[in-house]
Amino acid sequence: MPWAESDGGDKFLWTTNGTDPRQWPVTVASRNGGRWHYEGGAVQFLAGYCGGGLGP
Numbered sequence: 909m910p911w912a913e914s915d916g917g918d919k920f921l922w923t924t925n926g927t928d929p930r931q932w933p934v935t936v937a938s939r940n941g942g943r944w945h946y947e948g949g950a951v952q953f954l955a956g957y958c959g960g961g962l963g964p
Contacts (some may be wrong), residue, residue, distance in 0.1 A: 911939070911950075914957075938964070 910919035917939035918963045934946040934953045944964035946953045956962040 912954075920953075936964070 910921050912920040914920075919922060919937040921937060922929070922934045922956070923935045924932050934948075934950055936944050936946070946956075946962065947949060950956075953962070
């Protein structure tokens, strides 16, 4: 289940590897069917995504 979704239909999820949530990367499930991972935190991810500086 995504924790957020973009206006364009991309879904933002956690990849829950390990037991420490601080280590979970953000996973983007693209509306086009692809997936990519962001290794930083959610706030940094959202700032970069909204600013147009992130992509697969």
